Amino acid sequence: MIYYRKSKMELNFDKIFRIAIISQKFSGTYPYTKRDKKWATHFILMHGELTIICMLFIYNIIEFDLKAADYSQMCRNMCLPFLYMVITLLYINMLYYQSKLKMLIETVKAEYEIAKTMSEEEQNVILEYAKKGRWLCRAWAILTTCGMAQFFLKSIVCTIYSAIQGNFRIVQYYEVIYPEVIERHRNNPVIFITLYFCTFFYSLYTSALYTSVLPLGPIFLLHGCAKLEIVRLNIKNLFDNDDYVVQERLKKTVLQMQDIYCYSHEINECFQILYEFLLKATSLVLPITIFAVIQALGRGQFIPEFFAFIFGAFMVGTTPCYYSNMLMEKSEDVRMTLYSCGWETRFDLNTRKCIILMLCRALRPVSIRTIFRSVSLTTLTDVFQQAYALFNLLNAVWN
Numbered sequence: 001m002i003y004y005r006k007s008k009m010e011l012n013f014d015k016i017f018r019i020a021i022i023s024q025k026f027s028g029t030y031p032y033t034k035r036d037k038k039w040a041t042h043f044i045l046m047h048g049e050l051t052i053i054c055m056l057f058i059y060n061i062i063e064f065d066l067k068a069a070d071y072s073q074m075c076r077n078m079c080l081p082f083l084y085m086v087i088t089l090l091y092i093n094m095l096y097y098q099s100k101l102k103m104l105i106e107t108v109k110a111e112y113e114i115a116k117t118m119s120e121e122e123q124n125v126i127l128e129y130a131k132k133g134r135w136l137c138r139a140w141a142i143l144t145t146c147g148m149a150q151f152f153l154k155s156i157v158c159t160i161y162s163a164i165q166g167n168f169r170i171v172q173y174y175e176v177i178y179p180e181v182i183e184r185h186r187n188n189p190v191i192f193i194t195l196y197f198c199t200f201f202y203s204l205y206t207s208a209l210y211t212s213v214l215p216l217g218p219i220f221l222l223h224g225c226a227k228l229e230i231v232r233l234n235i236k237n238l239f240d241n242d243d244y245v246v247q248e249r250l251k252k253t254v255l256q257m258q259d260i261y262c263y264s265h266e267i268n269e270c271f272q273i274l275y276e277f278l279l280k281a282t283s284l285v286l287p288i289t290i291f292a293v294i295q296a297l298g299r300g301q302f303i304p305e306f307f308a309f310i311f312g313a314f315m316v317g318t319t320p321c322y323y324s325n326m327l328m329e330k331s332e333d334v335r336m337t338l339y340s341c342g343w344e345t346r347f348d349l350n351t352r353k354c355i356i357l358m359l360c361r362a363l364r365p366v367s368i369r370t371i372f373r374s375v376s377l378t379t380l381t382d383v384f385q386q387a388y389a390l391f392n393l394l395n396a397v398w399n
Helices: 002-010 018-027 037-065 071-096 098-115 120-164 189-213 216-235 243-298 306-339 349-362 377-398
Strands: none
Touching: 018 120, 018 189, 037 071, 037 189, 071 098, 071 189, 071 243, 071 306, 098 120, 098 216, 098 243, 120 189, 120 216, 120 306, 216 243, 216 306, 243 306, 243 349, 243 377, 306 349, 306 377
């Protein structure tokens, strides 16, 4: 009984996923934020600064890396414009589907309230999947924080090391060559602090968008898994009851499944294009970043901060595929439970027709799709194969 009361207190969307919500409010992607002048000013200042830094990296690629045929450094500098493209699409997606995302959040909040009146077993199912979503939010927050910390620590350590070697120089947050008018004065304290803050803000804003948007889809998918698990529990021993109870529970199950199909359709609408782009981006960023790291190691350079890029690209592609695959498996579990629920012991024609229709619909599992295919672990395998092919191509061209 004590655990049941604790569950009731914890089933609060804003408290469970407060890390994602705080990040959304900071980045301006929170679906409940009014799109007024205050928001527009916030967006222009934050995303505008990001655009300027991105243009600086593109300038480095064109002006220095390509001319010097330094393809390893070019690959390193390409990672950050790729990040800019990803977070810009994340922002656009949150803006375009703002009303739908708000509706999905309201749906989850309402079902959390309904869950407080359910049985302890059903409530614990919802709580279990909510905790998985909270864990994912924390994982993204830790990953992005570690990525920022690596750049920061590298600048500090390299600065201290240069002082010990007797060749003191202050190392920037991210080493990059600036236009000549800035490069001449980069060691000026005011200019240095400004540049350091701008590049630091680039990573901070990127981290906030990653932490706010990327866990959102899996949170909804995990709640869909919880709903399917509750359906499975309800039909597990369906035909151990009398005919009237069977009819009522079948009606309830049909309504629950219809609600789940509509719910998954709304998720699919919000994230279909985004997941297509993220999977393509993973197949590009992953081999380019690994190639840059290997080339740097070959020249005796160690760039630990780029391991965060590698792991981040891996997570970006893996997360939606893993949780969408989990949703498909839960849907398959419901189908198998429905088939083995004991319907063969009853001879009511209407009941059997209902079971057949539900089984036929369940042959197509609940899943999330991109434009061309279902999001699943099989899709993730294809993405990694494409990334490996591109990595081999880069090696062949370089050699």
